[in-house]
Amino acid sequence: MSNPVDPNIVLEELCESATSRTKNALRVLHSVLEQQSKSSTLDFSIATVGKLSKEQGGPSTQTIRNRTGKHFQHLIDVWASYAGTTRKKPLSVRQKQILNCNDQHILDSIDDPVIRAVVGSLIAERNKFRDQLNVLKANADIVIDRTKPVEASYILNADKLTPLELQALEAAISEQFFDEMQWLVMPTGQVKDKDGLEIYKRGYVNAVRKLIGE
Known part of the structure; x- marks a missing residue:
């Protein structure tokens, strides 16, 4: 089993070929995911992340789920893996x-x-x-x-x-x-x-x- 990929590296790679608007959205999402990695619940589900992201001016849940939101989904997966979990919503x-x-x-x-x-x-x-x-x-x-x-x-x-x-x-x-x-x-x-x-x-x-x- 290899070590998880550094989300900061993935963020920069995604931003290289993105428009200015998408770069901003990625950076907001990145910040939200970093906050989630430090929380006790480690909830990286798209529903939760999308809600928090939208509140901070980032991509919404629907935007992330769209076919055009693959780069957002990828960033979530990387952060979830980095935190030792998955996108699946943890049990309450x-x-x-x-x-x-x-x-x-x-x-x-x-x-x-x-x-x-x-x-x-x-x-x-x-x-x-x-x-x-x-x-x-x-x-x-x-x-x-x-x-x-x-x-x-x-x-x-x-x-x-x-x-x-x-x-x-x-x-x-x-x-x-x-x-x-x-x-x-x-x-x-x-x-x-x-x-x-x-x-x-x-x-x-x-x-x-x-x-x-x-």
């Missing part, structure tokens, strides 16, 4: 609380201690990988070397699971369990609750089914 405190409550609700609703332990482990792994993915999205500069064979450090398959673990996974994605929780499984493997909130990401159920050989 309330949203984080809901997610945590949903996770705890899932665990509290499982009576079998073995299944509860397995599901708890899956939730912890999901959270860890989600955090790692967000960091990678913010700073990724990946080069795939096709000259060398790929060696898998491990292969996860059903043969490595005990019968008890297999039963736990089967129960975790069973129709009976989803009916009891009032959850809906989407064709993509995504799981949503009765209010439409995402419980598991797309591919979750499909991946578990492949793992246990269903």
